[in-house]
Amino acid sequence: TAVIDRTLSPMPCRSQQRGATxxxxxxxxxxxxxxxxxAAQNNRFQELMGGSTRDRELAFESAEAALQDAKATFAxxxxxxxxxTVTNGLSLYNAGNSNGAxxxxxxxxxxxxxxxxxxxxxxxxxxxxxIEKMPDVGTVQYFRVTARGFGAAGTAADPTTIVILQAExxxxx
Numbered sequence: 001t002a003v004i005d006r007t008l009s010p011m012p013c014r015s016q017q018r019g020a021t022x023x024x025x026x027x028x029x030x031x032x033x034x035x036x037x038x039a040a041q042n043n044r045f046q047e048l049m050g051g052s053t054r055d056r057e058l059a060f061e062s063a064e065a066a067l068q069d070a071k072a073t074f075a076x077x078x079x080x081x082x083x084x085t086v087t088n089g090l091s092l093y094n095a096g097n098s099n100g101a102x103x104x105x106x107x108x109x110x111x112x113x114x115x116x117x118x119x120x121x122x123x124x125x126x127x128x129x130x131i132e133k134m135p136d137v138g139t140v141q142y143f144r145v146t147a148r149g150f151g152a153a154g155t156a157a158d159p160t161t162i163v164i165l166q167a168e169x170x171x172x173x
Contacts, residue, residue, distance in 0.1 A: 052161075055151035059163040062120045063149030066127035067167050069116035070145040078143070078171060082133035089114030093132045093144065104146060104164045113148075124159045125150040134168070141171045 070077075082092045089112060103109060113128040120126060127149040134142035144166060151161030 051153075055153045055161045056163065058120075058122055059149045059151035059161045060165075061149065062123045062127040062151075063147040063163045063165040065118060065120060066114075066116050066129040066147035066149060067145060067165055069118065070114070070129050070131060070147070070167075071169070074169060074171075077131055078141075080133065086112045086130065088112060089128075089130050091130065091132055093134045099166075101164060104148070105162060110148065120149075122152050123150045124152055124154055125156045139173060141173070143169045143171070145169065 077090060080090060081087065082090050084092055084094070097103060110128055110130065113130050115126050115128055127147060129145055129147040132144045132146070134144055136142065145168075146164065146166045149163045149165070150159040151163075154160035
């Protein structure tokens with residue numbers, strides 16, 4: 001008969017276990033939780049950035065559409081009337097006015113503006129443009145068109161995304 005020696009692989013006694021596996025597992029769960037929270041916050045930030053970019057692109061496209069409308073209707077507004085006040089989106093250039101974004105963003109700069117004939121359905125407000133008759137240089141006439149486009153965010157009374165574009169046109173009679 002064979003004799004089995006059980007002294008070579010003794011069973012551990014309960015008093016020798018120290019809970020190291022539980023401690024390692026808890027640390028691992030905490031690290032995974034922190035990674036998950038970080039990934040969720042990063043995902044939310046990326047989503048906000050994507051929405052803001054989409055909103056700005058809509059405002060830019062809207063302002064570009066206004067510039068294109070001004071270009072397409074150049075023959076109808078080229079002859080004026082251009083006066084010191086804005087009438088039907090037309091005015092004389094005033095060297096005393098600033099040409100900075102803060103000046104153009106002020107709602108007081110947009111009375112009697114023009115609105116393109118097309119309809120931008122996703123924008124919170126339709127684009128606007130204003131045409132200024134610049135000083136002539138010789139026989140060449142110069143015009144500055146300033147367009148303001150709106151994104152989809154905010155309200156019609158207070159849109160949050162606004163893009164302002166300018167283009168100059170010249171006409172030689």
